[in-house]
Amino acid sequence: MLPPVFGVLFDGIAYGMLLFLMSVGLSVTLGLMNFVNLAHCAFAMVGGYVAVLLIRNFGWPFFGTLPMAFLVAAVVSILFERVLYRPLYRRSDLDQVLLTIGITFVSVAAAAYFFGTQQQPIELPNYMRGSYHVMGLDIGVYRLFLIAVSAVITILLIGTIELTRFGAQVRAAVDNQRMASGLGINVERTFAITFALGSGLAGLGGALAIEIVGLDPNFAFTYLIYVLIVVAVGGLGSIAGSLAAAVLIGVSDIAGKYYVPQLGAFLIYLVMLAVLMWRPTGLAGRR
Template sequence: MTMILGVPVQALLGQLLVGLINGSFYALMSLGLAVIFGLLNIINFAHGAFYMLGAFAAWLLLAELGIGYWGALVLAPLIVGLFGIVLERTLIRRLYQLDHLYGLLLTFGLALILQGLFSYRYGTSGLPYAIPAELQGAVNLGFMVLPLYRGWVIIASLVVCLGTWAVLERTRLGARLRAATENPTLVQSFGIDVPRLVMLTYGFGVALAAFSGVLAAPMYRVSPLMGADLIIVIFAVVVIGGMGSILGSIVTGFSLGLIEGLTKVFYPPASSTVIFVIMAIVLLVRPQGLFGRTQ
């Protein structure tokens, strides 16, 4: 059996693939956070709760209306995104000119309220959500057997992440969003409805979190607390990549997933803390993050 540093190659490749799957969620979630912070300057601590809402929306669409996974993959992000738009218009909009701390406190409170309401109604043990029939089964890669659904998660995450980056960085719409962030008064003088643009941006960031939740529903039990632990890791990913950096969130999310997988192979006790160790080092060496801009 071929070994690398005393570790079988099959085990190493298997953990790298698992790390890539985790990195898919890290990238997709941190992308939504980066969109909201980079364009709206709001630290959205409720992002984990929106991830949970996406999973619950998929479960409820199936349980109450008989709408399966593929329909939920479209409808759940739209529903949760509309909920985010309502929040932006009624609460978040009042905080744009205030210190970031106010946005953090408000969204943290929202997260606790949403988790509490769903815990009271559905409990915390979690609810099962079946893998769609088209993605059941597995493929033998030689070094491991990869469930088809997990491969789909990687592909879907890559497509959405790269598509979002292309829209924000390579299109006129993205240019308008960035300009509206830098100088909203000037942009509005050209006839562009900046408040509506900002509202839709927040809704889109929330919809990305909900999309992640739908992807996660068949892999994990749908639980009110499923986003509580993940959000801490996602914030670390965003800080490492650079607050508000779209490309940084994508690259850092996938990279940290792979690093976490390697750590599980070579030193398992550190796998749950390696991301936070990297965050501490990055903050000491480059406080604005690896891809962040110097103020």
């Protein structure tokens, strides 16, 4: 029999993985281009609604919708990047904030208009429900699945960044943008691809999140705070940092609620403040 602390750790890590998927894209694009994209969660919401639409209206299986959630969110984000974001790269942070908040407003209204204001429940296949009982712990099947998906994605991401030519370009651009373009790296194109990748991951996170946190038009605002916290705590531009931050936030949230419920509403904010005072650039931040 294992003590409950393992159960808390497991739940916290699973919750953290959800946060990781939703925020890693923002972290990389912020680090790469210094573009403040507060509409990031709107792309996550796109993924969520794609999954709901495919399951409900076209009878797709849940697993089939996940790649589509990724793809559609990525494609939509490319459109926005081309038309609205690109002209603003050299403008002030504040203009970027205003633009992306505006886009978020529009996305929330559009979701309410097309899908209604209600919750969008999905029914998972039966084998994804319930839990395994292992040595006195309840291991939720879906949470296990979340952790597995995130592990695969983390390995793919780190592999891409560390081992491929494209990854080397991204790293170079994050480190020193001017030097990178001086060496002939097309920074804008690198950024566009990274941006689409990050938004696609957010879309995937949005689809995976429905089962845990639900989906309604306010999703784009509700999870923005959590995503920002993970990004800031992890440090800009770092995948490993985002992963560590997401796990830290997830575990401390769950542990706080379990051991000191009175602090339930405060704990993640306290953790964030503590980390940022200790390391203003985040766990893995360099600048």
